[in-house]
Amino acid sequence: QVQLQESGPGLVKPSGTLSLTCAVSGGSISSSNWWSWVRQPPGKGLEWIGEIYHSGSTNYNPSLKSRVTISVDKSKNQFSLKLSSVTAADTAVYYCARDQGYCSGGSCWDWFDPWGQGTLVTVSS
């Protein structure tokens, strides 16, 4: 089955750029799914960051859109997150997840499954 694994630096300096990669195994990133990033600040809830399709189409959370770039590397079967101009408020556990969707009878739904294990990124000097 599909498995996801995040990787990247666990510490980023303020005003720097956070960079993470999510490796996809057990399936192709070119399948008919979106691939998403979600984060969770310590002690807080989940926040959707954005998503990418294998074609390169992206959707971003409006609150982060000016600082976020999500890209895909089909040759490596992985996708990546870059978040620029980070502050302490960006300290969080970052998760990648596969987003599957379906529409029927005028209604749609999607779901995140599986998820990566998550990686803690701390923004500090």
Place this chain on the structure above:
Amino acid sequence: SSELTQDPAVSVALGQTVRITCQGDSLRSYYASWYQQKPGQAPVLVIYGKNNRPSGIPDRFSGSSSGNTASLTITGAQAEDEADYYCNSRDSSGNHLGVFGGGTKLTVL
């Protein structure tokens, strides 16, 4: 602020039934998905679509939807169900943007 609203905390006696709700305008056209998260762990999908359970999720978990409200029901709550629960859907803008509810902390007494 979240476009999906959840009660911050709910409690249930062991073996009883509990309903966790999620409200938002987008739920009139998008079904919610539900995630269980235990401390230090990644979220786990428990319900998606009309009322679909992934393999391995006990049948005491069920989902429903009416108007702008989605519900996750646990029938016969067990101690291991104590966790945070999050709903997710698309936002109401029509731009295919994702949104999570603020989460509900479920305590099993």
